[in-house]
């Protein structure tokens with residue numbers, strides 16, 4: 584009996600001290616907020632006044648640029664930033680794609696698909712956090728509207744394109760004022776600009792420049808609100824983007840319809856400059872030979888894409904991958920639209936596709952300039968800052984650890 588009581592006491596002590604360590608860890612665990620401003624090209628701040636971002640760089644970290652995963656489109660890249668995996672490994676292989684396993688299509692405007700966890704592979708950082716008992720919140724980050732591995736962020740919002748940025752920001756600030764047991768330690772939020780302006784007016788145009796200056800002024804308000812919080816000194820902030828933007832010239836447009844017959848195509852996904860094509864039975868050779876004869880774009884068979892692009896083995900990347908050459912546009916068919924005047928999706932070797940990375944807070948060095956790195960490395964960085972056990976991913980902490988305080 585005495586032995587039994589001793590054993591019980593031993594277990595109580597051990598588990599008591601473990602939960603005590605856990606609580607203690609949570610009390611000292613920092614906060615991390617990542618904001619993505621869609622299509623914020625890496626070199627916009629070199630010629631457009633962005634005093635607030637400049638101040639963040641001076642007091643923290645700025646990377647020369649952040650290299651997106653291929654294809655440099657919105658959904659593959661936001662989900663790569665969240666999971667640390669290349670699109671080939673997480674399955675959001677383009678903004679729209681065909682899934683041969685289910686016969687279903689995924690598209691960014693298809694609510695049912697976007698909110699269906701079936702499509703999302705890997706483990707997004709908010710799932711890693713929630714699994715380890717850390718609360719997370721998201722305002723419109725790609726993937727956060729779906730249940731993935733049985734989990735969602737503790738707080739999440741259904742995408743509303745026109746929902747004002749100031750109100751998104753106020754919610755983020757309000758979440759940081761929740762009682763400690765409800766307060767998220769990880770917050771991800773999103774603005775769809777300057778991507779829209781970049782497409783509509785082109786990069787480095789008056790319209791896009793004005794939008795960037797407006798967003799920079801919003802960041803000034805955001806920083807003031809963050810700095811007024813009692814927990815301000817525990818908050819780490821990342822400001823980044825999914826890809827850059829390249830000027831498009833409507834006169835330099837190639838058309839797939841000049842090379843291929845509709846009857847050769849079973850399924851075609853994508854829009855300028857990226858397409859994934861599933862060949863009709865027996866038409867693969869005709870398609871491939873016709874497309875390889877084309878000008879101003881490149882075609883690869885799945886499995887033959889250059890290794891540096893990490894693309895082409897996922898079953899959703901169907902038979903042929905087509906991408907326009909930089910400075911060219913590629914449409915399937917002719918239409919009446921003149922624009923867009925800016926675009927992205929191109930090979931990530933084209934630095935116009937690169938995005939910004941700025942960070943500040945107790946985890947980061949001050950005044951540090953980091954070389955260009957890949958956005959798969961963001962997941963290990965975020966997991967490390969938050970003290971989370973990371974999932975196995977493509978990104979590597981060693982590529983980013985140098986930007987952190989010892």
Ligand code: AMP
Pocket residue numbers: 621656657658678691692697723724725726742744773775778779
């Ligand atoms: P694109 O420039 O074609 O790669 O896509 C950019 C668009 O993605 C933006 O204008 C948004 O409307 C859209 N978008 C971004 N995040 C979400 C989301 N979570 N749900 C639905 N649409 C989104």
Ligand code: ZN
Pocket residue numbers: 621622656657658778825826
């Ligand atoms: Zn985007």
Ligand code: ZN
Pocket residue numbers: 622657778779782927
């Ligand atoms: Zn875009």
